[in-house]
Amino acid sequence: MNNKPLICNVKTATIPTVDGRISTQTGCKIIDITFPNVVNPEVGEVCFQNYYVAFFTLKAKIKLTEQTPREGPNDHGWRMVVRRYQLMPDPHAENGAQDCFTITRQQFSCDLNQLISLRLILQQPSPLWKDFGLEDLKLFKTTGAPRAPPLPSWFMEEGKSKAGKKELEGVPDINSLSSNLQQLWALAEEVAANQTDESLGRYEVDGCYDINLLAYS
Amino acid sequence: MGTLEQKSDNLFANVLCFLRSSSLFNELLCTAQDEAQRTNIRITDLKKGVQNALVAAGWDRKLRNAIYHFLQARLNRSSIEAQGSPEQIKEPITYVRKAQLAWEKKILKSLNSMCTELTIPLARRRPEREQKDMMVRWTELGVDGPAFMRGSSGICRGIDLSQIRPVYAPKDFLDVVVGMQNPNCTSTGNIGSSDYPWGLVHVSMKVKGLNELRLQYSELAITQCQTGIDDLHDVPPELFDTDRTRLGKKVLAAKHAPISREFSKKGCPVSMRADLWCHMLGVELDHVDVLYYEQLKSYVLQHDLLVDNLLYKDVKLTATNDDQYFVFEDFLYQILLPFSRDTYILRHFAYNSATPPKSYIRGKLGVEEFAVTYPPNGVIPFHGFAMYVAPLCFLYNDVVQLYYVFRKMYVQYFFRLHSVSSHPQGIVSLSLLFEQLLQAEEPELFYHLKQVGCQPLKIAFKWMMRAFSGFLASDQVLLLWDRILAFDSLEVLPVLAVAIFSFRKTNLMKVQTFNAAEAVLADLFTLQVIPLLQLALFSK
Missing domain, CATH: 1.10.472.80 (Ypt/Rab-GAP domain of gyp1p, domain 3)
Structure with missing residues (x-):
């Protein structure tokens, strides 16, 4: 990650109650997040490690201003951001139960700015698991996913014909010569960067591989 | 930019990165250069001409195969784009990871106690005489075993194999x-x-x-x-x-991995199996591979490992006892012993939940610069390990080819x-x-x-x-x-x-x-x- 996570206040998960009674088997938990010390909080990415949560829903409460389009007359500013995002392909099976997830702006159904608070709704319909929740929850302002290195130009301009033609008259001028040299230099750099990962297969240290016992680590 | 698009972009970049660091890239570049210098190619259709020539020489097939195997290996590692620490990529579920760790520790302990009981080191350098002796016996190691040595007085000495026991058997692993x-x-x-x-x-x-x-x-x-x-x-x-x-002959001529795979779904005819398997696994030998095997062999001669005795004992207990495989005994040592020295195998631990055992050079306990993996390939054999190799002996009579096919099968399937x-x-x-x-x-x-x-x-x-x-x-x-x-x-x-x-x-x-x-x-x-x-x- 290249940027720092947002400072926020993550409340402990609560179990929704029915008629004031708490049932442990509701299969639902709610986590509220507020931003007491951030001016105009903006969220572009949510990262966490799953712990037996099957579905993940994200709701946001935003500041209602004059320009904000209202959704009906009783709009309190709640917006659905991510609806029932599936974290475990099968709630009864382990797969995906402890995977790391990054949910980015691309999965959000609306932009997250002018935030007041966020609400995470975690659902686990399977009674097989004693507990469920999220670990290592972090929010980021911008998408911090590693960008793909740009593709080389020859890859992109398939079929495009080169328009510019170079005229060669005797000795090339100093500009083209230097640019050629630069190209050569770039080529050398590129070769240096593309070292193969073929190893020499050495396993000993300084030619020595005398070992008595294995180490417990 | 959508996620899918970004993912495919990422994939392209990965494939390119992989290709550039492969030797295929250099070979392609050289051939392309040679083609470009030909006089019969006009400057106006240089690109097309070079491309056509490369295709005609069968380079597109090699390229396709390389990309196919790269993608397949990626797919093998994880079904989804894995995130998180390397530890989590190896095994996402905590209690499974712990079970594997506890199991590894048990293996280490049992190996250590075997060393202590028999007062033999895990690894030692072979004296010059012993190296020469072993080199002479390389193709008939089954007779006397790797630890054997003819002493100066003509008396044979070696580790008493009856005291070496397999570190674990399927039954022990089932308990885990x-x-x-x-x-x-x-x-x-x-x-x-x-x-x-x-x-x-x-x-x-x-x-x-x-x-x-x-x-x-x-x-x-x-x-x-x-x-x-x-x-x-x-x-x-x-x-x-x-x-x-x-149809099989056509498939063999195409030398393309997905086609071989599709054909083999209904089984490989006996005469074509060896080649089809090579295509499916992407095993294509060049002189570097032959050299590499020779180097592994010299490593075997240089150092005497306890693991050699384990492998030796395993072959004696399984393949040598089997009326189908006993003829391949010497062959098996020529595969298994170099295999234990091959550090290429260490790479598969990036996607295997297991971790290679660690040790320190004698007298340097705890000094990180002197930390080594033991055995060099990180795999401690169990009772029956030699049987992963034995059936392959029917397919290949060239040891080097057999070695690479087995190695690929191990890092792709058997380690699981x-x-x-x-x-x-x-x-x-x-x-x-x-x-x-x-x-x-x-x-x-x-x-x-x-x-x-x-x-x-x-x-x-x-x-x-x-x-x-x-x-x-x-x-x-x-x-x-x-x-x-x-x-x-x-x-x-x-x-x-x-x-x-x-x-x-x-x-x-x-x-x-x-x-x-x-x-x-x-x-x-x-x-x-x-x-x-x-x-x-x-x-x-």
Whole structure:
């Protein structure tokens, strides 16, 4: 990650109650997040490690201003951001139960700015698991996913014909010569960067591989 | 930019990055340069001309194969784009990771105590004389063993092999798999269908059902002709064999991995198997590979490892005792000993839940610069390890080629059979698949065996852990492994195990003790793999 996570206040998960009674088997938990010390909080990415949560829903409460389009007359500013995002392909099976997830702006159904608070709704319909929740929850302002290195130009301009033609008259001028040299230099750099990962297969240290016992680590 | 688009961009970049660091890239570049310098190419259609020439020389096929194998290896590692720490990529589920760690520690302890008891080091440098002696005996190591040495007085000395014992056997590993329990799982009450109190495996991983398996293995359907059944002597060749051979020749000429894979789904004809497997695995030898093997061989000569004795003992206990494989004894050492020195194998630990054992050079305990992996390839052999190699000896008479095919098969498939992981191809999932499939297909048989105290997995586990090698006739093992390679999946192993139980059902229903059940299933050498698979998958 290249940027720092947002400072926020993550409340402990609560179990929704029915008629004031708490049932442990509701299969639902709610986590509220507020931003007491951030001016105009903006969220572009949510990262966490799953712990037996099957579905993940994200709701946001935003500041209602004059320009904000209202959704009906009783709009309190709640917006659905991510609806029932599936974290475990099968709630009864382990797969995906402890995977790391990054949910980015691309999965959000609306932009997250002018935030007041966020609400995470975690659902686990399977009674097989004693507990469920999220670990290592972090929010980021911008998408911090590693960008793909740009593709080389020859890859992109398939079929495009080169328009510019170079005229060669005797000795090339100093500009083209230097640019050629630069190209050569770039080529050398590129070769240096593309070292193969073929190893020499050495396993000993300084030619020595005398070992008595294995180490417990 | 959508996620999909970004992902595919990422993929392109990865493929390019991989290609650039491969030797293929340089070769391609050189050939392209040579082509470009030809006089018969006009400057105006230089690009096209060079491209055509490369295609004509078969470089596009090599490129396609390289990309195919790269993508396949990526897919193998994880079904989704894995995130998180390297530890999590190796194994996402914490308690599974802990189980594997505890298991590794147990192996280390047992290896250490063996060293202490026998007062031998794990590794030592061989004296010059011994190196020369071993070099002379390289192709007949089976006679005296690797630790043997003729002393100056002509008296033989060496480590007493009777004291070397295998570090672990399938039975020990089964205990680990059975003992796994999710601390977050509600104890085995009777909660609907997700609870399986009948079987031994108590983890709830997703395994395929019969219908999914039928779809996956649709080429094995009874209506389709199969190599290994329909090309036998008693079937007129014009029905199937002639066409199959003709098609096979075309496939071999194409040298393209996906085509070979598709063809092999119905089995490899004996004469074509060696080449087809090489294509499917992407094993293409060049002089560097030959050199590399020679280097590994010199490493074997340089150092004497305790692991050598383990391997030696294993071969003596398994392959040498087997009337099909004993002739390959010397061959096996020439594969297994260099294998233990091959640091290339260490790479597979990036996607294997296991971690290679660590040690320090003598006298430098705790100094990180002197930390080494032991054995150099990080794999401690278990009782039966040599059987992963033995069937391959029927296919290749060139040791070097045999070595690379085995190495590829190990890092692609076999390592999953002896490490605890939540991977759908891992031994835990395979065991679970076996139990669930047998329960679903033969409930009365499963119930009966369970009642008389004979859990089916206790018998089937060793079959699967060794990929049936040594349990079936060798030609049947090869037919089975054809399917592993062609379908790129180990799930065929539990399916076959279920089929065998199903096939011997009548006798098994009569047994009252574990030993009796084991006796019914002791001899599988008469079984025909493919009809059995068809029986299990498609008969009901």
